[in-house]
Amino acid sequence: MLTKAVALLSQTFRVDVRQVRTHLLRGGIALGVLWLLSIIHFDSSWRSSPGLQFCEGLTFSTMVMLTLLGAFYFPSVITEEKEEHTLGLLRMAGVSSLTLLLGKSVARVGVVLLLIAVSLPYWWLCVTLGGVTTTQVAAVAVSLAAHLALMSQIGTLCSVYFTTTGRACVASMITIFLLLFGPLIAEELLREFHLITRANSPFPPLYRNMVPYQLGVIVRPGYTGGLMSTQVWTNFAAAFVLLGLSWLLLDRVNTYDQVPGRESRLLAWMKSRLPDPIRRRRAPRRAPVGPVGRAILWKDFRQFGGGYRWWMLRALGYFVMGFLFSLDGWGSYWQRIGVGLIVTAFWAGIAEIVFHAGHLLYREVKNQTWDSLRMLPMSMGSIVRRKILAAGWALVPTFVALLLGMMMEERLFREIFREFDRHPVVFGCVTIYCIMATVLAVYLTCYFSLRVNPWLGTVIAAGLFGFITATPFMCCFGLMDLDGNETAGIVFLCAGFLDLGIAAGFHLPISATLNGETNA
Structure with missing residues (x-):
């Protein structure tokens, strides 16, 4: 068993070190750390403990990266073998369930550790800069290891x-979100309805054993705790239990007669529990009669955008979030609802745009339907434009919720117009920059989704996009101390056109992949 596990481990490392994107990602992490260090350096004149601030930035950025990897990188450990139909071959070669899990899962943990090893020297630099002890740095490392x-x-x-x-990533993302933020949200809701108080709340033991709370305790000045905390023990114990559960389920749920359509049968069983008027058979959906472009738009809107059913589900979600924000005690009733709609629709809109950018072309290439679309009497640009239009039509509920929120919270409009009248050049250039940066984000997500899987590609694109987007703001308001004059507007304008040029550069390999000149 050990020999086979080592063979899987070495194979994972060999594939990793030979991929160019791995080294580019390590270089991006190193640049991000240097960027954070430069911010601390230029702000050190009014910071009392630059080492502590630098340690906080490194700690929480690493925590976010490990959390995203847990949601988008590790869920493909076994599913990639299922999708490539090689899981049966591994089992025929005598690879047991435990060997497969150890060889694949532990190998990816090692890849992640090598990935973040480029930031290791900077952790000890925090001690040199002052404000952090060696014990705190070691406690942060142990806590992050348990979280990983x-x-x-x-x-x-x-x-x-x-x-x-895709399904594994969605399930992992929901599970991690509920694990990290579910107790806090439940506690706030129950306290808002006066069902519990802070004294008798059962939720503090749940979120205090999670890494965000523990890291917040460790990076405080004067930390006197040790290396091993309750969070470390509980996280390692939970990881061991989950590994055992995976071992027990691997053979049971991955036989040949269970793999196809297991989730479909689960949904069918759930629908069978519904009343007859609700679960009655619907009329079959047919594409509209007319030009081919309308059929493509119809297909993408229903297949990738969820159709009108997801319209109503998203509208219901925005209604619930507006209701929850209305329970707070500040401002008027409509202002609270407006802020809730703005905040929810803004972040949900970003997530939806990234999702569509990562999946719109990837699914066609993966399912080998793109060549069939290219045979239609339409140019490739017309096909892509129809698919983008279908994604935009699916985003209508988000845009409507954002517009309603801004109409309810009219002070935002007044602030926008006031800033535009005060600095019209800067405001116009920042607007152009935001549009160009959004175009770049879409191109980055689309490119990396075609090169890797769309979920990991989204994480990589988000990191690159965050670095590229934050740099002009740092240059204008941090390093160059321009404080919003017209020179800052020129910087933003130049950065916007630079983003557009980078997006045009990514357009070439994407076009080559869609034309069949390269493999995705």
């Missing part, structure tokens, strides 16, 4: 149960 173990096993368990990487 837990995130890896959550992703592995989802990868064992679900049949595709």
